[in-house]
Amino acid sequence: MELSFYLVQLLNAVQYGFLLFLVASGLTLLFGIMGIINLAHGSFYMVGAYLAYWLTDLTGSFWLAILLGLPIALMVGYLVERFAISFLYQRDHLYQVLLTFALILVFNELQQILWGTDVHGVVIPEILAGSIPLTDNQSYPIYRLFISAACIAIACGMYWVIQKTRLGMMIRAGASNREMVQALGIDVNRLFAFVFSLGVALAAFAGMLAAPVDSVYPGMGENVLIISFVVVVIGGTGSIKGTFVGAMLIGLVSTFGKVLLPEMASIMVYALMAVILLWRPHGLFGRAA
């Protein structure tokens, strides 16, 4: 075990953390702004991965697949919000949990009807197919660096939209006082439909990015979902900064856990969450409700 080995693991951890951040930031937006617990978020990740596989197959280009897939994901998000989620804003979390749990069943079954139960792969696009040599026998795939770069770009873009634009202002205002924003004449329904679609698109985008490194298989969203919830809860719901810190923490713990303590790796993530919640019951950056 030499330094470069740990460097590779560190890069992997950061890349995994970034992917988690994409999924979890959507979750935390939905929760913080709309008060919605969305268990189906993992399904949107899966939808993204399958769209990437399907459209790459159809068009022959991974880039074209992303370009075509994102509007489809936005559309799916919009329809789900209009026909299911929008009825639940005033209801107890319990009903949101149950309805989105049922959505998982529906999405899993739709995925099997549309794409079958086989495991698929997506080829890494040619420009990014190589790897960078680190030492004589260690190298790091460029595509994984690309994932991290894309996630950083998205994160910066999100920061810019939320902090600097009028839309972001409405979103932030909606998060802190929904009724007041409505009273000021902003169409909260449209705003929420937009935010939900955006969250769905983020999850789908993460799934698309992950498709070439991780294979595309039924139920792939469920592991991501639960880990993303852990991230959100560790960071504190509604806090993008907290989500980022949580995602990196989980990325590090689970990647190094797999290397150093393989038989305990899956448990460690949850144990970390339990310890953090014991210390800060509202997460690292969360405020009391």
Add this chain to the structure above:
Amino acid sequence: MSALIRSMPLLAALLALVLFPQFGSEYYVGLLTRIIIIALFALSLDLLIGYTGLVSFGHAAFYGIGGYALAIAFQDASVIPLWQALPLSLAAAAFAALVIGWISIRTSGIYFIMITLAMAQMFFYFFFESPRYGGDDGIFLFLKPVLMVGSEDILKLDQENNFYYFALSCLVSSYLLLVMILRAPFGKVIKAIKANEHRVRALGYSTSGYKLVSFVIAGTLAGLAGFLEGAHSGYVNPSYMSWHESGVCIAMVILGGMGTLYGPIVGAFIIVLLQNFLPELTEHWQLLLGGIVIAVVLFLPRGATSLYPRICDLIRRSRRGEREPQETADD
């Protein structure tokens, strides 16, 4: 009179359940045993969701622990004495509920939902990745528990009918136990906590203590269900504790009607029967199941059993020729 009318279906259902093995074939007795066990599981969750206001998304952990305690302790035994195995499972589930509850109850809302889920996932992965306890294959049990006095076998659970009546009596006694608990001052306090925890605290009650006790009772009853399922099916595996199991359990409570005790039992009947018969209809039966659950959440949030008093009222009103709608009281 109205109380009698309202409890009529309950008594009729109980009578039907008691008489069922006289008419049903062994397959259906086995299926009904399974439904009864799952109903007990859902019933225990109702104490948390429907009465204490704690949305636990990790209830399957206790169900699994009840089963695993039985399987681990008695996998190589030549005989499984019921009076040892049952208390062991209950104690294991109760202890786990005490620890998980102690940690989880400090949080609320979405944090409570997520931390109970995370705790259950921890147990899931512990058993999933431990070769000592069978990993994802789980543990097989080739014997059924026996109730003995001295060297005399009083109740052998290897006969389907015996197991059926044993499970049914567990369900009925758990139901009665919960009815009693909810009528006691303790029950009034937890219902008050669900309605408004701040006020209850302002009245001087230590609410977290009450919530923890409620959590432990529910966990122990879930452990009883897990014990029964492990003994009945003859194997225990990590899927007992999967988050799907917890999700389906919530679905049963809501589908039947939460905060009623009998609702979750009805919900268990509906869900297990759907799980059993929908696959015969179509390969993609989960689509239908999901659709049904979504429809219930959107259009029937108080569950299937909320239809009965509504229909009763409707009939009564149409008989009297009354028009004005009457709000049915909750309890």
